[in-house]
Amino acid sequence: MNNNTRRAFLRNLTLAGTAATASPSLLFASSKPKKDLDEQTLDHSEDPKTDKRAFNAPYKGNHLNRIAFPIGGIGAGMFCLEGTGAISHMSVQNKPQMFHEPHVFAAVAIKGMQNGAKVLEGPVPEWKLFGQRGTGNGASGATYGLPRFKKATFEARFPFCTTELTDDDWPLAVGLSAWSPFIPNDEDNSSLPVGAIEYTFHNTQAQPLEAVFSYHAKNFLAANEHASVKAMNNGFILWQPGADDKKEEQADFAVYTDEAKTIVDYCWFQGGWWDPVTITWNTVSAGKTRKTDPIEKGAPGASLYVPFTLGAQESKTIRVYFSWYVPQSKLQIGKIESAEDAAPSCDTGQIQYSNNKDEAFYYYKPWYASKFDDVQDVAKYWQTSYEELQKSSRNFKEAFFLSSLPAEVLEAVAANLSILKSPTVMRQYDGRLWNWEGCSDEAGCCHGSCTHVWNYAQAIPHLFPRLERSLRYTEFCENQSSDGHQNFRANIPISPTIHDFHAAADGQLGGIMKVYREWRISGDDGWLKDMYPLVKKSMDYCIRTWDPDEKGVLEEPHHNTYDIEFWGPDGMCTSFYLGALVATQEMGKYLKENVSAYRKLYKKGRVYMETKLFDGEYFIQEIKYKDLHAENPAKAQSYGGEYSPEARELLEKEGPKYQYGKGCLSDGVLGAWIAEVCGLPEILSTEKVKSHLLSIHQYNLKKDLSNHPNPQRPAYAAGKEGGLLLCTWPKGGKLSLPFVYSDEVWTGIEYQVASHLLLVGEVAQGLEIVRTCRDRYDGRIRNPFNEYECGSWYGRALSSYGLIQGLTGIRYDAVDQTLYIDSKVGDFKSFISTAGGFGTVHLTADGPKLEVFHGEIPVTRIIVSGKPMNLIS
Numbered sequence: 001m002n003n004n005t006r007r008a009f010l011r012n013l014t015l016a017g018t019a020a021t022a023s024p025s026l027l028f029a030s031s032k033p034k035k036d037l038d039e040q041t042l043d044h045s046e047d048p049k050t051d052k053r054a055f056n057a058p059y060k061g062n063h064l065n066r067i068a069f070p071i072g073g074i075g076a077g078m079f080c081l082e083g084t085g086a087i088s089h090m091s092v093q094n095k096p097q098m099f100h101e102p103h104v105f106a107a108v109a110i111k112g113m114q115n116g117a118k119v120l121e122g123p124v125p126e127w128k129l130f131g132q133r134g135t136g137n138g139a140s141g142a143t144y145g146l147p148r149f150k151k152a153t154f155e156a157r158f159p160f161c162t163t164e165l166t167d168d169d170w171p172l173a174v175g176l177s178a179w180s181p182f183i184p185n186d187e188d189n190s191s192l193p194v195g196a197i198e199y200t201f202h203n204t205q206a207q208p209l210e211a212v213f214s215y216h217a218k219n220f221l222a223a224n225e226h227a228s229v230k231a232m233n234n235g236f237i238l239w240q241p242g243a244d245d246k247k248e249e250q251a252d253f254a255v256y257t258d259e260a261k262t263i264v265d266y267c268w269f270q271g272g273w274w275d276p277v278t279i280t281w282n283t284v285s286a287g288k289t290r291k292t293d294p295i296e297k298g299a300p301g302a303s304l305y306v307p308f309t310l311g312a313q314e315s316k317t318i319r320v321y322f323s324w325y326v327p328q329s330k331l332q333i334g335k336i337e338s339a340e341d342a343a344p345s346c347d348t349g350q351i352q353y354s355n356n357k358d359e360a361f362y363y364y365k366p367w368y369a370s371k372f373d374d375v376q377d378v379a380k381y382w383q384t385s386y387e388e389l390q391k392s393s394r395n396f397k398e399a400f401f402l403s404s405l406p407a408e409v410l411e412a413v414a415a416n417l418s419i420l421k422s423p424t425v426m427r428q429y430d431g432r433l434w435n436w437e438g439c440s441d442e443a444g445c446c447h448g449s450c451t452h453v454w455n456y457a458q459a460i461p462h463l464f465p466r467l468e469r470s471l472r473y474t475e476f477c478e479n480q481s482s483d484g485h486q487n488f489r490a491n492i493p494i495s496p497t498i499h500d501f502h503a504a505a506d507g508q509l510g511g512i513m514k515v516y517r518e519w520r521i522s523g524d525d526g527w528l529k530d531m532y533p534l535v536k537k538s539m540d541y542c543i544r545t546w547d548p549d550e551k552g553v554l555e556e557p558h559h560n561t562y563d564i565e566f567w568g569p570d571g572m573c574t575s576f577y578l579g580a581l582v583a584t585q586e587m588g589k590y591l592k593e594n595v596s597a598y599r600k601l602y603k604k605g606r607v608y609m610e611t612k613l614f615d616g617e618y619f620i621q622e623i624k625y626k627d628l629h630a631e632n633p634a635k636a637q638s639y640g641g642e643y644s645p646e647a648r649e650l651l652e653k654e655g656p657k658y659q660y661g662k663g664c665l666s667d668g669v670l671g672a673w674i675a676e677v678c679g680l681p682e683i684l685s686t687e688k689v690k691s692h693l694l695s696i697h698q699y700n701l702k703k704d705l706s707n708h709p710n711p712q713r714p715a716y717a718a719g720k721e722g723g724l725l726l727c728t729w730p731k732g733g734k735l736s737l738p739f740v741y742s743d744e745v746w747t748g749i750e751y752q753v754a755s756h757l758l759l760v761g762e763v764a765q766g767l768e769i770v771r772t773c774r775d776r777y778d779g780r781i782r783n784p785f786n787e788y789e790c791g792s793w794y795g796r797a798l799s800s801y802g803l804i805q806g807l808t809g810i811r812y813d814a815v816d817q818t819l820y821i822d823s824k825v826g827d828f829k830s831f832i833s834t835a836g837g838f839g840t841v842h843l844t845a846d847g848p849k850l851e852v853f854h855g856e857i858p859v860t861r862i863i864v865s866g867k868p869m870n871l872i873s
Contacts, residue, residue: 053778055407055771056414058155059083063779065125067154069161070418070785070793071180071195074187074467075427075434076368077324079195081178083154083779084122085163086143090220092193093251094329094366096423096439098792099133102220103277103301105143106199106320110171111210111287119143120176120199122152122165141218141274146281149174156785157397158182158414159421171209173202180421181389183396184463184833185855189389190420191427193324193368194382200317203310210309212287213318216280218268218301221251229299234262235321236302237375247328248363252375254323258383259306265290267299276300321386323379327369332362333447334491335498346477346534353495364492367427392854399840399853404829405807408770411784412751412800415777417459418785422793426492432470433460434492438791445791448489451475451507452561455670456748457798458677458805461514461521465835469518469527475511476534484541486511488559502565502638505546505558505573509580510674512539516583517678522835523814532587539584542577543601548629552605553577553613557630557656561667562739563639564658567628571619571692574609575671578602578683586680602683610685615731618695619668619688623655633657640740647737654735660742662733664699666726666749668692673756677802679811679820690760696753697765699730701772710743716789717745722772724750747773747787748796751803758806763824766806804830809865810841817860821848832857847872 053063064083072078077092090100110116124144129135134142149165159182165174180195203209219227221240230237235256242250256262269279280303283290289305306318336355354361372378403410419425423444426434436444437453446453449471461468478496479487487497488504515535519528546554553569554577560566566573581602588595613619625633633656634643640657647657655661669692675683702708703722710718717723723745727738750773757766777784787797805811809822812834821843829842837855841848848862849872862869 051780052775055774056411057407058153059779059784060151060153064122064152064154065127065780066783067779068783068785069154069156069178070421071178071322072421073180073193073368074191074420074464075366075425076191076193077326077366077423078421079322080785081161081163081197083163084124084148084152085165085176086121086124091423091439092253092324093221093326094248094331094364094426095443096441096792098439098441100220101142103141103143103218104216104220105146106176106197106213106215107146107284108172108174108199108201108214109212109284109287111212113171115147116287117147117285118167118170119146119148120165120174121148122163123148123150141277156414157401158417159393160397171203171205172211173204175200179390179393181393182417182421183389183392183854184838185465185835186392187431187464187467188371189385189392190464191367192382193326193366193378195322196382196386197320197322198317199320200315201308201310202315203313206312208309208311208314210287210307212284212289213306213308214284214289214303215255215257215320216284216301216303217253217255218276219299221253223249226297227299228297229266229294229302231264231266231294232256232376232379234259234264235304236264236266238302242328248326248330250328251326252324254321254375254379255302255304256321256323256379256383257304257306258319258321261307263289263291263305263307265292265303265305266294267292268301268303270298270300319386321379321382323375323382325369325372325375325378327365329364329366331364331492334495336495346473346530353493361429361493364426365429367429367431370429370431395853396838399838400831402829402840403831404827405804405825406767406770408767408774409803409807412770412774413459413803415774415785416787416797416800417463419793419795419798420459420463422786424791424793424795427467428493432474432494433467434474434490434494435471435795436791437796438789438794440791446489447492448487449474450795451486451488451511452504453748453794453796455507455510455514455561455674456752456796457801459798459801461517462801462833465518465521468514469522472511472515472518472531476515476531476538480534480538484537484539485545486538486541502559503541503545504560505542505554506560506576506670508538509542509573509576509671512580513576513583513671513674513678513680516587516680519587520679520813520815523817525815528587529591532591532593535584535587536593539580539598542580547577547601550601550604551608552601552603553608555624556628557625557633557636559638562658562741564739565636565638565656566621566659566739567630567633567656568622568624568659569608569613570621570660570665571609571613571668572621572665572670574605574613575619575669575684576674577671578605578609579671579675579678579680581605582675582680582683583678606684610688614688615662618664618692620662621660621665623659623661625651625656650736657737658739659735660727660739661729661735662731663727663729663738663742664692664695666696666700666724666753668696669756670752673752673759673802676759677755677805677811679813686760689756690762693753693757693760694762694765695730696724697757697762697769699728700725701769703772705745708743712741712743714744716747717776721776723776724753724769724772746789746796747777748789748794748799751797751799755799755802755806758803758824759809761824763807766803770803808841808843812857812859817858819848819850819857819859819862821862821864823865844872849873 067083068080070078080089088101106120160179238253268276437446488507557565585595754766754769811820839852
């Protein structure tokens with residue numbers, strides 16, 4: 001087979017599945033016409049002069065360096081497939097393990113061929129060889145030294161990915177395809193602790209060949225001498241038992257196939273030094289197999305072997321299944337202070353809370369442990385449901401990537417959906433969602449589904465609306481006190497919180513707008529009726545606390561997503577206030593409640609913000625700390641330490657620490673963006689909002705950060721990289737100690753600004769921000785599937801989903817069954833997901849067309865750019 005023929009085979013594997021002799025790969029197959037998808041997928045280019053990769057294109061060369069694509073379920077843990085085909089980031093024990101690169105690998109050996117055995121991976125990225133933990137001592141036990149393929153190419157079509165492995169002198173063309181279920185509105189099947197890799201082999205010779213596929217794993221779960229390997233049909237289970245005082249150590253990880261001729265080695269050779277791996281590789285390289293029985297404890301690892309024969313030009317796909325089961329944890333944050341505190345502000349049904357470490361519900365338990373009894377139960381379900389779940393997941397992939405939207409937008413949205421498969425997202429025993437902000441190396445970072453971070457995230461409410469509503473339930477029930485104060489961080493397991501810290505103004509007010517959004521997405525009037533009294537209580541608390549004089553703006557010190565308090569009215573948090581007031585009005589009017597007080601406050605606040613907080617170009621902050629109800633900032637500050645004598649001098653000269661004053665804040669009209677993507681009526685002058693957004697683009701977007709001083713956290717963007725700064729002071733007035741993080745670059749803010757620019761019709765500026773962001777995540781330095789902020793797979797980056805609405809204006813309102821379209825790019829085809837189903841919306845000169853791929857999307861009215869239209873068939 002010449003190189004062109006080989007590439008054609010591998011491309012066919014990627015796009016349409018292979019005509020294999022057994023278990024054909026269906027990874028990118030579709031019963032629908034593939035013209036749009038093929039044209040877009042094949043539109044790949046790379047500039048050899050600049051080493052710049054095209055967006056949404058394959059990764060190769062040094063763009064493979066940092067790729068790690070998550071495989072797993074929502075709240076179930078993950079492992080990652082690297083661009084080379086290696087496994088890393090093994091995080092299946094109810095916590096992140098960012099540097100856990102277990103000793104697992106697949107291999108193939110061609111019988112009768114000299115040097116005929118290879119690990120099914122591409123070249124090891126050079127950065128792994130030195131400078132990482134253990135490499136100074138030679139990276140003992142790593143697989144880096146085993147023979148492997150010379151070239152690899154990686155392509156992602158979430159939730160699927162493929163790696164193509166090539167060697168010019170090798171008679172097998174090899175492709176591997178990895179995935180795990182992801183089906184909008186099917187949160188349970190999308191939360192399974194499972195994954196799969198399909199290895200496809202094509203004989204390029206004119207004569208048959210015999211080969212042996214194998215998969216090998218050291219017992220990476222082993223915590224003590226009791227660990228071992230258990231038997232299962234056509235595979236093995238890595239096993240670590242728990243103990244009475246260490247129940248969280250109980251863990252199982254199953255590796256198995258559906259190949260009837262699978263041979264299993266349940267216990268690697270037992271010996272010192274590297275004896276187990278050496279004997280295992282000797283077996284592989286000789287084209288042999290090894291069969292042993294399980295032992296009670298101490299098995300160092302296990303292997304499975306699948307011998308196969310390929311005729312000339314024949315293909316075969318071998319499917320490797322992975323399932324895991326870790327039903328216990330030691331994760332618990334927060335406590336219930338008293339019996340009175342255990343009665344939250346709304347009915348929680350049969351949910352159980354405990355302050356007793358000996359009781360079952362004291363520690364976090366993953367949702368899947370309430371559905372499955374053990375790893376064998378998971379494995380059986382995964383294997384028997386595989387074809388159906390693959391078909392449904394592929395259906396989502398087809399609908400999403402049939403889009404005609406710009407490649408940088410599709411890449412940004414799809415890459416960040418991987419956050420939902422990362423340890424950032426958790427799902428407790430009763431099915432409710434609970435999230436970290438991101439992942440530190442060995443633990444979650446910043447607990448509690450933090451409201452002021454998850455405000456930005458727009459994917460879950462559209463893809464898994466029931467899970468998103470569970471977050472609202474926690475916020476307004478367990479997290480809300482009887483007087484309306486909300487903790488912005490939830491306990492885990494979820495339980496009523498103690499109210500001993502500031503509420504977060506942006507988080508609490510954003511939650512009110514999101515209740516409106518969830519109602520319009522779900523169309524559930526009953527849910528709205530249950531939630532509205534709690535919303536009203538929350539809204540009234542916000543007024544009493546931050547606007548006690550009822551000026552319509554947040555004047556008293558208000559905590560926010562920058563982990564500090566703003567003193568005096570500011571554009572960012574006042575835009576949240578106005579949006580929440582309008583949301584409370586809209587929901588109240590529907591329920592025939594008296595909302596006149598909220599309407600009055602909104603009108604006053606809008607006038608104030610559009611006059612006193614607008615400097616003629618952008619919205620600012622009016623710093624104020626005297627003549628307030630709050631005590632002196634030197635006593636009230638919550639973070640940043642006490643006011644030193646020098647800080648007290650600054651207080652008299654500039655006002656409280658950590659403000660933004662006359663600065664141009666990238667989040668300066670964030671509340672207006674959230675209001676619009678939630679479907680609320682206009683809350684601020686569109687022209688003034690547009691002026692602010694264009695100012696952000698002009699002043700805060702830097703194409704080269706080499707001369708930008710950042711004493712804070714520079715690793716997000718630095719040197720010759722570009723990025724959108726959180727704030728600049730183009731007209732002077734930068735404070736000596738502006739708000740913390742002000743000099744940083746956060747992808748979640750880049751996307752919300754870009755989305756908002758698109759919504760107001762400034763497409764070129766919005767897309768430039770998206771491109772600048774994704775250029776940093778091209779695989780060379782950073783993982784394209786891990787946009788980090790305060791931790792890996794950071795939740796704020798899910799603001800990227802808002803780019804779809806920004807370009808197309810697509811929004812489905814289930815309350816009145818109306819589909820809204822407001823295209824900023826002319827004719828288009830784009831993905832849509834609703835509470836009832838998902839599919840595509842296609843806008844042409846003839847009119848709009850809706851194609852439903854899954855479920856139902858009943859439409860009785862359609863509005864295109866403000867005008868009623870009819871759907872075309």
